[in-house]
Amino acid sequence: VEIAGAGIGAMTAAAAFALRGWAVTVHETQPRLREAGAGIYVWENGFRVLEALGAYDDAIRDAHRGYKSRIRGPNNELMEERSHADERVYAVVRQNLVNALAKVATDNGATIVCGSTAVGALPEGKLLFSDGTSADADLVIGMDGVGSRVRDSLGLLRSLEMLPDGSIRAMIPTLPGEYDTEEGRIFIENWSGNRRLIITPINKDVTYLAFTCLDSDVEAKQVPIHKALWTRTFPHLAHYIDRVEDARWDVFSTIKVKAWSVGHVAIAGDAAHAQPPNLGQGGGMAMQNALGLAVALEGVTDRSDIPAALVAWETRERPLVEHCQKWSALYGELTYWPDELRLQVLHHGSQIPWITKQLTRAAQSHPTGTVGSTLVSPYLAAAPVLETAAD
Ligand SMILES: Cc1cc2nc3c(=O)[nH]c(=O)nc-3n(C[C@H](O)[C@H](O)[C@H](O)COP(=O)(O)OP(=O)(O)OC[C@H]3O[C@@H](n4cnc5c(N)ncnc54)[C@H](O)[C@@H]3O)c2cc1C
Numbered sequence: 001v002e003i004a005g006a007g008i009g010a011m012t013a014a015a016a017f018a019l020r021g022w023a024v025t026v027h028e029t030q031p032r033l034r035e036a037g038a039g040i041y042v043w044e045n046g047f048r049v050l051e052a053l054g055a056y057d058d059a060i061r062d063a064h065r066g067y068k069s070r071i072r073g074p075n076n077e078l079m080e081e082r083s084h085a086d087e088r089v090y091a092v093v094r095q096n097l098v099n100a101l102a103k104v105a106t107d108n109g110a111t112i113v114c115g116s117t118a119v120g121a122l123p124e125g126k127l128l129f130s131d132g133t134s135a136d137a138d139l140v141i142g143m144d145g146v147g148s149r150v151r152d153s154l155g156l157l158r159s160l161e162m163l164p165d166g167s168i169r170a171m172i173p174t175l176p177g178e179y180d181t182e183e184g185r186i187f188i189e190n191w192s193g194n195r196r197l198i199i200t201p202i203n204k205d206v207t208y209l210a211f212t213c214l215d216s217d218v219e220a221k222q223v224p225i226h227k228a229l230w231t232r233t234f235p236h237l238a239h240y241i242d243r244v245e246d247a248r249w250d251v252f253s254t255i256k257v258k259a260w261s262v263g264h265v266a267i268a269g270d271a272a273h274a275q276p277p278n279l280g281q282g283g284g285m286a287m288q289n290a291l292g293l294a295v296a297l298e299g300v301t302d303r304s305d306i307p308a309a310l311v312a313w314e315t316r317e318r319p320l321v322e323h324c325q326k327w328s329a330l331y332g333e334l335t336y337w338p339d340e341l342r343l344q345v346l347h348h349g350s351q352i353p354w355i356t357k358q359l360t361r362a363a364q365s366h367p368t369g370t371v372g373s374t375l376v377s378p379y380l381a382a383a384p385v386l387e388t389a390a391d
Contacts, residue, residue, distance in 0.1 A: 001013075001014075001017045001022050001023070001024045001025070001137055001138070001139045001140075001141060002025050002027070002127040002135045002136075002137040002139075002140050002141070003024065003025070003026045003027065003140075003141045003143060004027050004118035004121075004127060004140075004141070004142050004143065004144040004148075004149070004150050005026075005027075005028065005029075005118075005142070005143040005144035005145060005148075005269070005271070006026050006027075006028035006030075006033055006098070006102070006112060006114070007035070007098070007143060007145060007269065007270075007286070008035075008040075008094075008097060008098060008101070008269070008283045008286050008287060009143040009268055009269025009270070009283075009286030009287065009289070009290050010026055010028075010141070010143035010144075010269065010290070011026070011098050011101035011102050011105060012049060012053070012101055012286065012287040012290035012291060013141055013143060013268070013290035013291075013293060013294065014026045014101070014102070014105035014110045014112070015053045015055060015101050015102075015104035015105040015108070015110070016053060016290060016291045016293070016294035016295075016369075017110075017294050018104070018105045018106075018108035018109050018110040019053065019054075019104065019108050019294075019379050020294055020297075020298065020379055022294075023109070024105065024109070024110035024111070025110070025111045025112075025113060025135065026105070026110060026111070026112045026113065027113050027116035027117070027118055027127070027129070028112065028113070028114045028115075028116065029115070029116065029117040029118075029144075030114060030115070031114055031115050032114050033095075033098055033099070033102060033112065033114065034095070035094035035095045035097075035098050036094060036169060036248060037094075037095075037169075037170075037171050037246060037248075038094055038169040038170075038171060038208060038210075038248075039091045039092060039093060039094065039171070039200050039202050039206075039208030040091070040092055040094045040097060040280070040283055041066075041089060041090070041091055041092075041187075041200070041280035042059070042063075042089070042090050042092050042097070042280075042283070042284065043087070043088070043089050043280060043281070043284055043362075043363035044087055044088050044089070044363055044364055045281075045284050045287075045288055045362060045363055045364070045365045045366075045367055046283065046284040046287050046288070047060075047088050047090075048366060048367055048370035048371065048372070049287045049288055049290075049291045049367050049369075049370060050100070050101075050287075051370065051371075051380075052291060052367075052369055052370045052371075052377060052379075052380050053101070053104050053291070054104055055100040055101050055103070055104045058096070058099070058100035058103060059092060059096060059097050059100040059101075060090055060092065061096065062093065062096065062202070062203050062205075063090045063091060063092040063093070063096070063202060063203070064090060064091045064185070064200075064201050064202050064203055065084075065088065065089070065090050066084045066089045066090065066091060066186075066187050067083070067084050067085060067185070067186075068081065068082065068083055068084060068186045068187070069081070069082045069084065069186065069187040069188070069189070070082075070186055070187070070188045070189070071188075071189045071190075071191065071346060072188060072189070072190045072191070073190075073191055073192075073339060073343060074191065074192035074193070074339055076190075076236045079191070079343050079346055079347065080346050080347060080350055082350070087360075087363070087364070089187075089280075089363075091187070091200045091201065091202050091208060092202070093171075093202060093206070097283075116129060117129060117130040118130075118142070118144060118149055118150055119149050119153070120149055120150060120152075120153025120154075121140045121142060121150045121153055121154060121265045122265075123154065123262045123263030123264060123265055124263060124264060125137045125138055125139065125140055125263065125264030125265065126140065127140045127150070128153070137264070138264060138303050138306060139264055139265075139266065139297070139306060140264060140265040140266070141265075141266050141267070141268065141290075141293070142265065142266070142267040142268075142271050143267070143268055143269040143270075143271055143286070143290070144271055145269070145270045145271060145274075146160070146253055146255060146270045146271070146274045148267060148270075148271030148272075150265065150267060150271065151257065151267045151271045151272065154262050154265060154267075155258075156257045156258050156259060156262065156267060156272075157255070157257055157258075158256040158257050158258050159254075159255070159256045160253060160254075160255055161253060161254045161255075161256075162215075162251050162252075162253050163215075163251065163252040163253060163254065163276055163329075163332065164214055164215055164216065164335075164336070165194075165212060165213065165214050165215060165251075165252055165276075165332065165335050166212070166213070166215050166221065166249060166250050166251035166252050167210045167211060167212045167213075167249070167250060167252070167277070168210070168211040168212075168213075168221065168223060168225060168247045168248065168249045169208070169209070169210050169211075169247065169248055169250070170208075170209045170210075170211075170225070170244045170245070170246065170247035170248075171202075171206050171207070171208055171209075171246075172206070172207050172209060172240065172243035172244055172245075173205065173206065173207075173243060174201065174202075174203070174204055174205055174206055174207045175239075175243075178201075178207070179201055179203065179204045184201055185201055186201070187199070187200050187201075190234055190237060191339065191342065192233050192234060192339070193233075193339065194213055194214050194217065194335055194336065195211070195212065195213045195217070195220060195230075195233050195234075196210075196211070196212040196213070196335070197209065197210070197211055197212075197230070197233075197234050197237055197240075197241075198210040198212065199237070199240060207240070209240060209244065211225065211230060211247075212335070214335070215251050220233075221249050222249075223247050223248060223249050224245075224247065225241070225244050225247050227241050227242065227244065252276035252277065252332070253274050253276075254274060254275055254276065254325060254329065255270065255271070255272065255273055255274040255275075256273075257272050257273070259314065260272050260310070260313070260314040260317075260318065261307065261310035261311065261313075261314060263307050264303075264306055264307065266293060266310050266313070268286065268289045268290055268293060269285075269286035269289070269290070270282060270286065272289075273285060273289075273321045273322075273325060275324060275325040275328045275329070276328050276329060276332045277328070278328045278329075278331040278332045279324060279327060279328045279331065279359060279362065279363070280363075281324050281328065281362045281363065284362060284363070285320075285321050285324055285362065287367075288317070288365070288367035288368070289313075289317050289321065291367055291368065291369045291370070291377075292313055292316065292317045292367060292368035292369060293310075293313055294369070294377075295368050295369035295375055295377050296309050296310070296312060296313035296316070296368075297309050298377065298378075298379075316368060316375075317368065320361070320362055320365060323358070323361060323362070324361070324362040327358050327359055327361075331359065334346070
């Protein structure tokens with residue numbers, strides 16, 4: 001297996017295939033394995049994948065298990081509260097997640113080549129590089145992100161929609177004692193007009209902030225961050241905003257593709273199905289489809305059967321991904337609504353079990369190859385720890 005990219009999705013694929021005895025080489029364009037300096041929400045579905053790969057303990061080391069989320073309005077008023085007592089959601093440092101997956105991959109024989117840029121692929125199973133060389137494989141996987149060159153070289157893109165909103169992400173130091181307070185251990189989404197500031201405690205040392213606004217909100221999306229403007233928007237959060245130093249801005253996007261594979265080449269993760277991060281499932285979907293891909297090829301002994309196995313994989317996994325893309329986009333629509341209307345929708349919507357079920361369907365799912373799925377892999381690393389109460 002030759003894999004383009006070494007993000008969360010690609011490293012999951014590398015670990016899943018290496019555990020099954022495949023010879024795996026991963027090509028990352030950056031000079032080293034480096035994730036955006038940010039946190040990431042991982043939900044139950046992501047943990048089931050990590051458990052199946054044996055990467056769970058390393059991934060959640062130094063992470064924060066959420067026990068409650070709050071939504072607050074422009075005047076710091078409480079709009080909604082959700083308990084996570086019956087579900088697992090952690091805020092994890094991205095780099096720790098990738099490192100945990102990379103360790104499983106390399107411990108099982110995978111090779112990671114940094115500074116290696118893929119420029120395309122051929123359906124017969126060839127990955128092409130920027131230096132003019134290529135590598136042959138039974139399976140090529142393009143997990144090279146939103147701008148995937150593997151996907152585009154095969155003409156698989158149906159649409160790349162840049163959304164009207166985006167986010168500045170930053171990690172700030174946690175103040176002494178802050179993590180010990182009740183509010184300091186809660187995920188808080190603060191709304192004011194089109195702007196949002198999401199506060200995510202990770203541990204005693206770091207807190208993750210996401211400043212979300214419209215792409216047309218030129219001052220708000222500035223990096224370095226316009227502290228005075230954000231403090232005017234959220235005066236009660238000045239003590240967080242003050243601490244921001246490094247930050248990065250990304251516009252949200254949605255990717256739709258014609259198919260997830262051609263011949264011996266598969267695409268997955270953001271390359272195939274990027275979505276706005278409103279449900280915190282872009283990474284979850286990348287992980288679960290990567291494991292599902294390895295499981296789809298478990299029974300295949302003849303190279304010529306691989307293309308059909310890839311089609312079966314897409315047929316099984318794609319409906320959930322598309323459901324998730326749709327509901328994440330719907331949630332994002334709230335950004336454009338007036339505060340009062342948003343408040344009403346959030347309040348009444350959360351009382352309707354059907355809506356909650358749609359929003360959490362991916363998070364609650366049992367990914368292919370994990371305990372509870374219809375297709376349980378014989379390679380499950382260990383019996384999962386199914387906790388139900390918050391730490
Ligand atoms: C603001 C924001 C917040 C988010 N929050 C969450 C969250 O809380 N929970 C969640 O689950 N998801 C979240 N997401 C989504 C999540 O980050 C992505 O869905 C996830 O990172 C996708 O993983 P990936 O491996 O498919 O792609 P990427 O993470 O984009 O990785 C692609 C890798 O490929 C490399 N690469 C690119 N081009 C090439 C090339 N030509 N050759 C070789 N290598 C190449 C890149 O350097 C990169 O390392 C968020 C996204 C944003 C923008």
